[in-house]
Amino acid sequence: MGNSCAVIGVGQTQYKTKRLDVSMAGLLREAARRALDDAGLTWRDIDAIVVGKAPDLFEGVVMPEVFLADALGAAGKPLIRVHTAGSVGGSTAIVAANLVRSGVHDRVLTLAWEKQSESNATWALTVNSPFTTSLVVGAGGYFAPHIRAYIRKSGAPEHIGHLVAVKDRENALRNPYAHLKIPGISREMVESTPMLWEPIRYLDTCPSSDGACAMVLASEDAAKKAPGKPAWVQATSMRSEPMTFSGRDNVSPQAGKDCAADVYKQAGIADPRRELDCAEVYVPFSWYEPMWLENLGFCGEGEGWKLTESGATAFDGDTPWNPSGGVLSSNPIGASGMIRFAEAAMQVSDRAGEHQVDGARRALGHAYGGGAQFYAMWIVGSEKP
Amino acid sequence: MREVAVVAFTQSEHSGEDQGLLETEILAPVIGEIKERTGLTRFGFTCSGSCDYLQGAPFAFVSALDTVGAWPPISESHVEMDGAWALYEAWVKLQIGEIDTALVYGFGKSTQNDIRAIFTQQHDPYYLAPLGVDNVSLAALQARAYMDESGVKEDDLRAVAARSRAAGRGNPFALDLPDPADGAGYDVAPLREHDVAPLTDGAAAIVLAAGDKARELCERPAWITGIDHRVEPHSPGARDLTRSESTRIAGEKAGAAGVEIAELYAQFSHEELILREALGLGDDVTVNPSGGALAANPLMAGGLIRIGEAASRIHDGTAARTLGHASSGPCLQQNLVCVMSGEK
Numbered sequence: 001m002g003n004s005c006a007v008i009g010v011g012q013t014q015y016k017t018k019r020l021d022v023s024m025a026g027l028l029r030e031a032a033r034r035a036l037d038d039a040g041l042t043w044r045d046i047d048a049i050v051v052g053k054a055p056d057l058f059e060g061v062v063m064p065e066v067f068l069a070d071a072l073g074a075a076g077k078p079l080i081r082v083h084t085a086g087s088v089g090g091s092t093a094i095v096a097a098n099l100v101r102s103g104v105h106d107r108v109l110t111l112a113w114e115k116q117s118e119s120n121a122t123w124a125l126t127v128n129s130p131f132t133t134s135l136v137v138g139a140g141g142y143f144a145p146h147i148r149a150y151i152r153k154s155g156a157p158e159h160i161g162h163l164v165a166v167k168d169r170e171n172a173l174r175n176p177y178a179h180l181k182i183p184g185i186s187r188e189m190v191e192s193t194p195m196l197w198e199p200i201r202y203l204d205t206c207p208s209s210d211g212a213c214a215m216v217l218a219s220e221d222a223a224k225k226a227p228g229k230p231a232w233v234q235a236t237s238m239r240s241e242p243m244t245f246s247g248r249d250n251v252s253p254q255a256g257k258d259c260a261a262d263v264y265k266q267a268g269i270a271d272p273r274r275e276l277d278c279a280e281v282y283v284p285f286s287w288y289e290p291m292w293l294e295n296l297g298f299c300g301e302g303e304g305w306k307l308t309e310s311g312a313t314a315f316d317g318d319t320p321w322n323p324s325g326g327v328l329s330s331n332p333i334g335a336s337g338m339i340r341f342a343e344a345a346m347q348v349s350d351r352a353g354e355h356q357v358d359g360a361r362r363a364l365g366h367a368y369g370g371g372a373q374f375y376a377m378w379i380v381g382s383e384k385p
Numbered sequence: 386m387r388e389v390a391v392v393a394f395t396q397s398e399h400s401g402e403d404q405g406l407l408e409t410e411i412l413a414p415v416i417g418e419i420k421e422r423t424g425l426t427r428f429g430f431t432c433s434g435s436c437d438y439l440q441g442a443p444f445a446f447v448s449a450l451d452t453v454g455a456w457p458p459i460s461e462s463h464v465e466m467d468g469a470w471a472l473y474e475a476w477v478k479l480q481i482g483e484i485d486t487a488l489v490y491g492f493g494k495s496t497q498n499d500i501r502a503i504f505t506q507q508h509d510p511y512y513l514a515p516l517g518v519d520n521v522s523l524a525a526l527q528a529r530a531y532m533d534e535s536g537v538k539e540d541d542l543r544a545v546a547a548r549s550r551a552a553g554r555g556n557p558f559a560l561d562l563p564d565p566a567d568g569a570g571y572d573v574a575p576l577r578e579h580d581v582a583p584l585t586d587g588a589a590a591i592v593l594a595a596g597d598k599a600r601e602l603c604e605r606p607a608w609i610t611g612i613d614h615r616v617e618p619h620s621p622g623a624r625d626l627t628r629s630e631s632t633r634i635a636g637e638k639a640g641a642a643g644v645e646i647a648e649l650y651a652q653f654s655h656e657e658l659i660l661r662e663a664l665g666l667g668d669d670v671t672v673n674p675s676g677g678a679l680a681a682n683p684l685m686a687g688g689l690i691r692i693g694e695a696a697s698r699i700h701d702g703t704a705a706r707t708l709g710h711a712s713s714g715p716c717l718q719q720n721l722v723c724v725m726s727g728e729k
Binding site: 098102241242243253 | 431436437438441442443444446451454456457458459460461462463465466470473478480482483506507508510511514613614615616617618619620630631713714719
């Protein structure tokens with residue numbers, strides 16, 4: 001149900017530790033201009049703006065969309081700010097897609113960003129409110145025990161995470177916007193880096209990046225006029241579950257399974273591994289690839305690590321995951337989910353350049369956030385649903 | 386567009402003093418009540434509005450979600466804005482036609498904060514925030530500009546405050562504030578203490594429903610006949626502070642003409658006057674019968690409450706066509722207008 005919606009423009013910034021050459025406004029302009037150029041549009045053509053980022057403490061500005069309204073070209077237009085923790089880049093894109101699918105607007109500009117160099121994300125994630133679970137020390141401190149639980153439960157050998165760390169960084173070498181480019185990266189190199197949160201070593205984790213991602217979403221009529229090939233939104237879904245209760249499966253959360261089942265159903269997909277040509281999945285710690293392979297139904301429980309080890313998820317594997325280099329190579333937190341969604345769209349509209357997966361016609365974009373409790377996913381394809 | 390209505394509205398008994406409750410404890414009874422009133426425990430979509438800086442920690446909405454109950458997992462989203470924009474997101478989602486109900490809520494605890502210091506950090510961090518100008522001072526600049534332009538006097542502002550406070554005393558959920566005192570001092574001139582909304586803790590929830598589901602859940606649904614929101618440039622020097630262009634556009638798009646009652650989210654007396662002009666509200670329109678923000682101002686719920694109050698006048702049959710308004714940013718930078726009708 002609903003009207004058709006397509007991605008007709010994508011814009012990304014260079015991702016790096018510090019973008020001292022631009023303000024937050026400048027960073028967003030860079031991504032937005034590239035997306036508008038890609039769509040063959042100007043600011044005037046845009047009906048509404050949907051923007052997303054992770055907690056305001058990351059930059060120290062309360063509700064920063066207010067000061068960014070001018071830079072976003074939003075004056076006189078509707079502007080919404082979405083915040084769903086780490087999944088926000090994905091949910092922001094979905095809110096923007098809903099504005100088109102509902103028939104409310106024809107062309108919506110959506111952006112997500114983080115300029116982490118303006119604050120300290122690990123500090124911001126460590127502050128906790130009374131009577132709620134502390135994230136201990138940043139996100140790694142929270143997720144490490146769940147990774148350890150996965151290893152114990154699945155019987156995975158200890159090197160699996162390192163394989164993902166190498167694979168995604170090798171993919172990043174093909175992506176002009178990627179933050180971490182480590183020529184000659186190897187398993188030995190990953191294994192020699194310091195242990196941060198056992199079992200997560202330094203190179204098993206994502207960098208802190210400045211960066212922004214933008215997309216122009218359009219109705220069917222508007223998409224017909226676009227200069228490039230549209231990426232059609234075939235399915236979208238969001239799911240949330242509470243952070244803490246005794247019956248919760250932290251290793252493979254139900255909300256992730258439900259969200260995946262929902263997008264597969266909408267897109268008519270029975271076997272995601274076979275029917276999806278590639279996937280951009282939110283993997284901020286290397287071990288989350290095998291964990292999400294299982295959670296997303298690409299294989300059975302306990303089988304994810306075997307799939308990773310077999311090379312199935314490599315660039316030339318049968319189900320490439322994160323051909324862009326993924327979150328492990330670039331992580332402007334609030335934007336990371338939207339980058340996954342945008343990269344999926346790039347793959348099915350032949351925009352991915354050197355990291356283009358041959359013949360990609362249908363792709364998954366995935367984001368998660370909070371205590372692995374918020375999920376946003378979409379499936380995009382070269383065919384209109 | 387698809388028929389969508391406000392079918393239920395609940396709010397906390399707002400407090401001007403810290404009652405020792407967490408944000409989630411303020412919210413929990415409101416959610417419990419709206420579930421009981423509608424008989425719904427699961428919704429097609431859930432969306433909320435809050436602001437982390439009020440809690441002083443990231444992810445205020447995460448603990449709220451635990452309060453609301455999200456098991457089995459729910460379809461859910463959040464705006465770091467007033468809950469009125471969460472309502473807009475839910476309304477858009479309902480328009481697609483895949484779901485029939487949505488739960489929307491907003492909450493904020495102001496009394497434990499230095500709100501002025503916090504909202505100084507809302508301004509442009511490179512140019513404006515370092516000046517240390519707070520939201521009340523900026524509002525005072527706007528009030529001065531508006532008074533110079535319109536000829537409105539301080540007594541006119543006082544009349545707005547007096548009417549709002551009197552109405553608030555008749556509203557069991559608003560604060561019990563006295564008439565403006567004769568010798569009330571300036572907060573930031575020309576705004577006196579009563580011209581500035583009080584610090585308030587509170588929460589609110591609304592259930593939206595589409596078509597027959599709305600008729601089933603509510604005897605007289607408040608059908609949303611128009612909803613729109615617009616933003617303006619941020620810098621106070623980049624716009625005409627004496628008028629609210631974004632409200633004017635949103636009001637036109639939402640069809641504000643002909644409403645009987647308007648609930649305006651005016652956090653300062655002069656804002657009500659600017660908003661009335663922007664929406665073209667004549668003297669025959671009853672403004673803020675609830676008392677408005679000058680009688681109770683739970684941040685991040687204040688705009689949602691205006692929509693809820695405006696809907697309530699339709700639910701109880703006292704009006705056929707009403708308007709709820711929400712605002713965000715300094716000097717009315719961003720505005721939302723929701724027009725509702727008892728008839729479809």
